[in-house]
Amino acid sequence: MAIQWFPGHMTTARKKAAETMADIDVVVEVLDARLPEAGSNPMIHELRAHRQRPCLKVLNKADLADPEATRAWIDYYNRQPGVMAVAISAKKPGDVAKLAGLAQKLAPHRNDTFKPLRLMIMGIPNVGKSTLLNTWVRRKVAAVGDEPAVTKSQQRINLSPRLILVDTPGMTWPKIEHDADGFMLAASHAIGRNAVIDEEVAIFLAGILLERYPALLKARYGFDPADLDPTGVVETVARKRGCLLKGRGGELDLEKAAMILLTDYRSGTLGRISLETPERRRAMLAAAGATPAQQPDNRRDHAP
Numbered sequence: 001m002a003i004q005w006f007p008g009h010m011t012t013a014r015k016k017a018a019e020t021m022a023d024i025d026v027v028v029e030v031l032d033a034r035l036p037e038a039g040s041n042p043m044i045h046e047l048r049a050h051r052q053r054p055c056l057k058v059l060n061k062a063d064l065a066d067p068e069a070t071r072a073w074i075d076y077y078n079r080q081p082g083v084m085a086v087a088i089s090a091k092k093p094g095d096v097a098k099l100a101g102l103a104q105k106l107a108p109h110r111n112d113t114f115k116p117l118r119l120m121i122m123g124i125p126n127v128g129k130s131t132l133l134n135t136w137v138r139r140k141v142a143a144v145g146d147e148p149a150v151t152k153s154q155q156r157i158n159l160s161p162r163l164i165l166v167d168t169p170g171m172t173w174p175k176i177e178h179d180a181d182g183f184m185l186a187a188s189h190a191i192g193r194n195a196v197i198d199e200e201v202a203i204f205l206a207g208i209l210l211e212r213y214p215a216l217l218k219a220r221y222g223f224d225p226a227d228l229d230p231t232g233v234v235e236t237v238a239r240k241r242g243c244l245l246k247g248r249g250g251e252l253d254l255e256k257a258a259m260i261l262l263t264d265y266r267s268g269t270l271g272r273i274s275l276e277t278p279e280r281r282r283a284m285l286a287a288a289g290a291t292p293a294q295q296p297d298n299r300r301d302h303a304p
Contacts (some may be wrong), residue, residue, distance in 0.1 A: 016154055017168050021048060024053065025110045025119065026107050026119050029055055029225055030060050030127045030132055031057060031127060032065075032127045033087055034061060034274045035274070036073050037278075038181040038185060039123075039127060039185060039188070041172065043120075044123075054084075055082065056083075056084050056099065057084070060088055060127055060130070062087035062089055065073065069276075069277045070274065085107055090132035091135065092135070095163055102205055116160075119165050121166065122168050124185070125171075126189050129168075133165065136165065154168050172185075176275060178284065178285075180297045183204040184276065186201040186276070187205045187266075187275065198255055198258040198259055199234065199258040201258070202257070202258030203234055204230070205265055206261065212273075213270075216270055216273065220270050233261075234254055234261060235257070237257045237261055238252040
């Protein structure tokens, strides 16, 4: 199943972002540390490359991601010109407090009250932009919700005489090129449920768990996944958790089991899990026929 999700308000959001980009100094791109490249909107790259704007890549939810994978992604991004990367949890004020200083290094000429540093916060839905903003400002200035695309308009916040923040709505892009990216986005709840089939997303997630994190499945659900395929994982979760369809003679409720697996992953209850690494992304793109220039460590940002 190819997954695509691009609500109408995102077209307006993109146009407004293109206009605002001319008046900011640094793009703060908030990413989910568990799938940073799959969740990096190519439209954001295009907009900032056009305006030659540097980027601070903020790998949020680092407390939910595999630390080894996160270190690999930080190294990958920090090798790109005009890019700096940092892993944080947006719920931790100490983590968020570091961001202004890091962004300042990308725009050293904007460092006084006559030339305040202007930051534009961007990212796909449900990566924690609103939580980040509320923690940064130390009050509730952005709505936070479990459903993607809660924020639908820009807002400007004069945080101090030396620092201005522009918050933008979460934006996906019109065509998700690789099916695996669509499934990763759906698993992390960056895509609305109306665009996906939860059972298929859970089976995709189960495949990654079998390959890389089988011990976490065993610890959480109490079964040995060694001889199971991804569908078998969802079926076994259904049996272990008593997910049965009423009046159907003991037939498994796979949709309910799928939501248990997805919720446990999204909340971190299942453990610290990353859905992709630079190495695995290289392999995925190579299998999909990507050109060398599109590969991790070869694709480069051209902003200064």
